[in-house]
Structure formats: structure tokens, C-alpha cells
Amino acid sequence: MIKYIAKRVGFGVLTIFVVATLTFFLMNMVPGGPFTSDKLSEQAQALIMAKYGLDQPVPVQYVNYLGRLIHGDLGTSIVNVGYSVNDIIADKFPVSFSVGIIAIILSCLIGIPLGILAAYRRGSAMDRVITSLSSLFSSLPGFVLAVILLYVFGMVLHALPTSGLTSWQGYVLPVLALSAGPSAILSRITRASLLDVLSQDFTRFLKAKGMRTKVILFKHALRNAAIPIVTTLGPLAAGILVGNLVVETVFSIPGLGSYLVKCISQRDYPVIMGTTIFYTAFIIVILLLVDIVYCVIDPRIKLDEE
């Protein structure tokens, strides 16, 4: 198992390297550089370029860039001068993370039990209601839901604050907007994989052993169905944590997502690059966690890798 995890970590580092290289060269493709502007004199431009090491040949820049990266330095902002990308992430990411993690937990708490219920009562009215709701919410893009929620609860009903996270009520709308889609997807996956497991031979044998439905469902079927659920949950969690750019913007949450949207309009390339690498690393960590969870759920996986 340790060998297996080591292998995954090694692969993760390789992935980050590839992403770093790609972003570096993609950014170098942008003509003119970030400081090309009519307002600045040629001399001033050259000075700034020298300050950021942009006057050196591309390969040298690349090596310098990688060298900084190995030390964990993701670069500095060129718009908010004096701020390093590390500072910005340290400042903004916890906000995004707190909203995201609540949304992930909520999605699991809503989606998985509903999926179990739908599978257990397959074909019933309950099942139909759950599957219909699931189809409804997974066809609603998160930002559309965010705007609708903002409109109904914030502006028409005045029930909840529409911006910022100053009180706990501030969390309600963004968390709902973020977790609706994933809940729908999770309930669907849970239902499908549970039905698949329940149709397998070993559930019939468990029944033939006289095991109670509760035991079959929660001890055996759910654990077997957990692998597809976890497989979906990994990218879904990554998507929630990374992909709340719009929801943060709509609800004016001072997180990394809304900051990134600002950077895009300001063309603050180092921040965009650094954040991309940070997010890649983050996704890799989540996928690694998923792999470890696999090992815990399924005893067969450990052996395959040895």
C-alpha cells in the first residue's frame, strides 16, 4: 500500500511539472508581454521587464521559474505590486475552502441518502420524485442556480444576505448554489451503483443466508457501491473547490475564485499561472485521497499493485 501511494505521489509530481511547463509556455505565447502599454515609455517597460526577469531568453526564464517553483514560490502579482501569489492564495483560499467544504459535505449528506432511498424503493413514487429532482438539478448550471437563488431569496424575499460572508446566513445561498448540482449527480450515481450491486449474485446469497435487508443494504451493498461513488466524489469535490469562480462572483465572496475572475480581466498572468498550478496540486491531492479510500474500501486493490 505504501508502495502504491508512493507511486501515485510520484505521478502527481510529474503531473504538476507538466502543468507548470505547459502554463509557462502558454503564457509566453501571449504577444507583447504583460507590460506592453502605450502609457509606459520604452525605458520604463524595459526596467520592469528586467525587474521580473522577463528580459532574459525564454529557456533561462523557464529554468528560473522551475527553480522558484521547487521552493514553493509561485511568483508575484504584476497588478497588485508587492503581493506574492503565495500570499494571495494564503489570504483568499481559506475563504473559498470554507464555502467549498461545507458544500461538499452538504452534497454528500443530501445526495447519498437520497440515492440509497431511491434504489431501495425502486420504482416507487419516492424513486420517481428523487430521480426527477436529480435530473432537474443536474441540468441547471451552477451559476444559473446562483442567480436564481440570489433573485428569489435575496432580492424578492429579502430573506438572506446576498453578498459577503459576514454572518452564517451569508453561507446559505452560495453553499446551496454550489451543492445542488453535485447532490443531484451523487444521488444518481449512488442509486445506479447500488441497484447494480443489489442485482449481483452475492446479494442474493446474502438473502439466502437470511441476512436482514438493513444489513445487506448498509454493510454489504453500500460498501460495494462506494467505489463508483468515491470515484465520482473526487472530481466533484475538486470541481466544487476549484470551480466556484462564478458563485463567488455572484455572491461577492472574497475568495480565490472571485479574485481570479478579477485577475483575468486585469490580465495578471503570474497570478493566473500560480493559481492554476496550485489548483492542479490540490486536485492531485484529492485524487490521491480517493486512491487511499479505494484501498480502505476494497482489499483487492492493495494486492494488484504489489
Added chain:
Amino acid sequence: MQSDTKAVRPASVAGIELLPDDFDPVPLGVNVGSEIPVEESIARRRIRVFCSNKVAVFALILLVVVAIFGFLGPLTQSASYDQVFRGEEKLAPCATHLFGTDEMGRDMLVRCMYGVRISLSVGLITAAAVLVIGCAYGSLAGYCGGRVDLVLMRIVEIVDSLPAQLVVLLMAITLKSPIDTLFEGLPDSFITQAGSGMFCILIAFSLLYWTGLARIVRSSVLQLKNEGYAMSARSMGAKGPSVVWHHLLPNSLSLIVVEVTQLVKDAIFSEAFLSFIGMGVSVPMASLGTLINNARTNMLLYPYEMIEPTILIFVITWSLYVIADALEDAFDPRML
């Protein structure tokens, strides 16, 4: 022991009346078992299963109607998407402007039509590109196997662990200027109107979204590679690619169809999202995402501006979801 009863048969047994010629032999025909009903063809069965899902049929009709609205609708309208009607700004839906007008006095009906057109085009083009890339890549990996497969699948894993939305953003930024120069030489058309941002999005989607399909095709190819009919085709001298094309891909069709339908939905989602944050179509062209974003600032005063594109995008994605679901059933071999 009871052979003497042979001649004397009762008139009935267990309430079954016996006729005099009942015990005459009936030889078997040449086709034994011809009484078995002929099975319906696979395609026919798939269509029947699909049509038995009323919601899916409804969704399909809805999608066709929306597609006609988007692609043929603009032809019926005299206004264009960027035409400004002075003095008619911010109108609620009325007789002259069925969907009302926006704050610049542009007809919302026409803009919504174009928005639908953009969304569906993005979905279809992405699906087509991904279909080509994913199938080719997946069959290559599956068919070659060994080291080639290992390297190719490692690449898939790397692409899968990228933060997709951010990479699309990055690509949209960096690809913008080369595509802008490319566009300068082109005549004015729907593509140039949609803008280079749109084109970047398409490229980025094609480069990112193929992994799921490649995985499906690869595992189907691997699974089917060693089965009898592919082996027999090979032993009869069929070349690799032709085996893949004629035998393997049709067998993975079910999974591919479902994946592609979902992909169309995802691409439409992402396009709307990118247009929403201003990375998609260039102004004054409208996409459903930009329409919703524009309406956001004034949504308390002019909610219809937001409601119209929201309903349209919902109808499109919901239809695709339901259709994908029904296709999954229709292609499921276990369904009778």
C-alpha cells in the same frame, strides 16, 4: 402391463376431450423450432425502448423545437441580434418584441435565438471533435496495448487531473491573439461574429474533454480484442484498423452514444459559464451565458431578461440529460 387397454381409449382424460385422430403422428418439419417468434432487430428494439420512455420522447421533441428556434428562427425575424431600436429600450414582452428588449434596445427574441444557436453549435462541434479524438486515441491505446497503451493512458491521467475550467481560461487567453490574426483574413460570417473567444473555447474543449471517451473506447477495445469474432477476423487477414472499425467500435456504440450526449450537455454548460464571466463570445453577439450575465445587474427591474435565457438553457440541458438517460436504457442489452 396395461397393453390390453390400448384399443379402448376413454372419450376424455382430465376434462380434455379426445378426438379419434388425436393420436395420429405429426412429423417434425425441416425447421425445428420454427414456431419461435422471429426476434426484432436490435435497432428496432432500441427505438422501441427509447419511445417507451414518454419523457424522453417529449424531451427529444422539445430539443428539436429549440434547435429550430435557434437555427431557423433568426430567418423569420427582420431584426438582427445587434440592431438597436432607439426609444424602445427595456421593454417588457409585447407584440412587436415578443421577448422584450434589453437596456440597449436590442430585441431579446433574436438575441435568445442566437444564444441557442451558439450553445447548440458549441455542443455539437465539441462532440464531433471529441468523438474523433477520443475514438482514435482510445482505439490506438487499446489496440496497441503494452507500452504504447501505458504511455497514452498516463497522458489521459494527466489531462484528467487538470483543473479544466482554469485551463480553458488559460487557453482562451493565450490563443486569443493568434486566432484574432487568423480571423482578420476571414469574411464576415457566423463564426467571425461569434468571435475568437468562441473559437478558443472550442479548441480548449476539444483538447480537454476527450479523455472520458478515450477511456471508454480503450476498455471496450481491450475487452473485445480477444473475443472470438475479432480474432477470427484477424486470422482471416483483416488489418488492424479495419478490425477496429468494423468489429470493435460498433460494439462499444452504446457507451459512446451515452458519453457523447452527456458531453454535449457539459460543453453547453461550460460555454455558458465562460460566456458568463466574459470569456466566450465577443460582443455584440449573444450567448445564453452572456444574456444571463447582462440581465443580472437589472434583474429586479427586468426579470424577463434573465428568465428567458435561463429557461432556454435549462430546456436544452434537461432534454439532453433525459435523452442520454433513455439512450442508456435503449442500448442496455439487459433491457427487453
Added chain:
Amino acid sequence: MAKQTEAIRAQGPLSSTRRGQPLLQVRDLRVSVNSRMGSYDVIHGIGFDVVAGEILGIVGESGCGKSITMNAVMGLLPSNVRVTSGKVAFRGIDLVQAGEPLMEQLRGGDLAMVFQDPMTALDPLYPIGDQILEAIERHSGARGNEAREVAIEALRSVGLSEPEKRLSQYPFELSGGMRQRVIIAIALCCRPSLLICDEPTTALDVTIQATVLDLIRELHEQLGNSVVFISHNMGVIASLCDRVTVMYGGQIVERGTVDEIFYQTAHPYTKGLLACMPTLETPREEPLVPIRGTVPDPRSQVVGCPFSSRCSKRMKICMREMPPEFVLEGQHSCACWLCMSEGLSSELLRVPPISAQISKEEQR
């Protein structure tokens, strides 16, 4: 319901004095499948007894309804398949009417079943010890070390070496034959009075098949329980069973003792099954005779005898009416019009009503 289970417990394991009395009685069992095309019957009102202490074989091609019948007895039918009428009396309880809680207590306790494919019948994520212990704890009330001892004993009785070590092994660490032994151990750990084996050797290698069959026979002799053995293999049936029931198209077409079925074969279908089974005595030049055609699709409503579409001796009446079961000699009976046409018998088999002793228990 609680009373009934009390009654079962009080009776304890089947004593030898009760040997020969019917343990399971099935009467007029009808099972139908609901599909998108509508519902259709797959079992057409069959009746049979399983006598205490015997091994009853049920034989027939795939799709003839033998597994569905026994799954109906166990209450393990898939959700789209249900019993539409009939009675299944087991030790005085009508299993068709029994509620799920009572069925859960019976299954795995007094009424056990072994499935065809050992590779898929165990939960892949739990050690086998866990899977055998949960059955023991569910039915016997033994806990902790006591239950562990029972589990080890059960594994030893099926001939697994080092049973203590096996408890912590996962199913994927065992071979197919070993897994089937584990499954049999689980099925037998609570001393059931009826064990249903649904083609337990079909998915195994031939060499392992024989040892598993020996094991089932040995354990049957030790425990004195009844066994219903489902198979499409006439050879397996011949070597193992006391009595045989032949099924075709959801009906019982012939039944009798092993000798009667094998040496005085009456039904053309049974003859067909025997003709396509090679034996060492069969001369090499003599071709095996397959039964032509395939089992009729249960969805097509068959009129008359279901075998008439493939029967070389069919007559006009076969295409019109399903024959009743004619009694031949002894316990031997056969549902074929030929029995009448050839004058073998005109006496009809009358399946007796569920026996008085059991009906009495049913009333308690």
C-alpha cells in the same frame, strides 16, 4: 408468526423417525414475469414433494424453470418475477404467505441454498470468516468465540485445510472450488433441514466438480437433511439423487426414482436428455443425438405440450392440449400423450393435498 418459529425451534433437528415424511410440499405453483411487454407465466402450476432425508434432483435445460421454482420456494425471486398462485408448505408454514421477517429467519437457518457461480456469490470486500460468522450469529444465537468455533468446525467439515487461517482470508484469495466449499459451509453451518443446490458444480472444473459432489453427498449422509439438487447434467443427477423430477417449459414432464427415470425412461424429452449424454459404454462410432431446436421462448404462449415443437413423436393432440401426468409404475409418472397412445397408462397422477400432519401444524 413468532409462534411458528418457536414451533420450528422446538422441533429441533430432523430426527430419523421423521424420515420419509414430506418436508416441503409445493402445490399448483404459478410464477409470472412482468416485463415491458406485459406479464407471462414461466411456471405453469406445478406440484411436488421433497421427502425428509432424500436427495431430489430437478433436471432440465436452461430456461425450463428449475431455478425459478426453487428461488420461488426460497422467496428470492427478482422484483419483476412473482408467485401468482399456489402453496409452498415447509414444516407447516406456507412460504408464499409468510412475511419477509419470517422468511429471513428461515433462510440460511432451516432452509439453505447454494448457487451456481462461486466466483460471484461471496461479497468480495469482506473476509470469509466475517461472512460465515454473520450467518451463524444471525441464526444460532452463538456469539464471539463460540460462533468462531462453529465457523471453524463448518469450514473443517467441508474439507478446507487450516480453517482458522481461512477465516481472515478474502474471497479473491481462494480458488473457485474452495469458494464453493466456503459457500456450502455457510449454507450448512446452521444445520438446515433442506438444502437447495442450484447447479453448484456447473461453474467448476470437472475434477473439482466430483469432489464437491462427494462433499454434498457426505454431508447429506452426516446431517440427514434433505437436498434439492438442480442440474442440467444427467450424469450428476444419476450419481447423487434418490428421486428425479424432469422439467420442461415451466412444467414437470416426468418424475420418479433414479432407476425409473434412467432405465424406464418414458418422456421423449428425458430420452433426448439421456441420448445426448456420452457414457464410457457408448460405442465411439455412435453419434450423440442432440435434441433439435431450442427451448421455446416463455413469452410466446405455447398451446399444448411445450415440447411438441421439438418432439419427433408428436401427435395431433400434443399441439392442442398439455397432457396430464399419467402414473406408470411405482413412483414413476410422465406427462406425455404417448403414455396413453402406447397404452402404458391411463391412470392420472393425483398430487395429494398438503398432508394432514403439516396442515395441522399450519393451523397452530
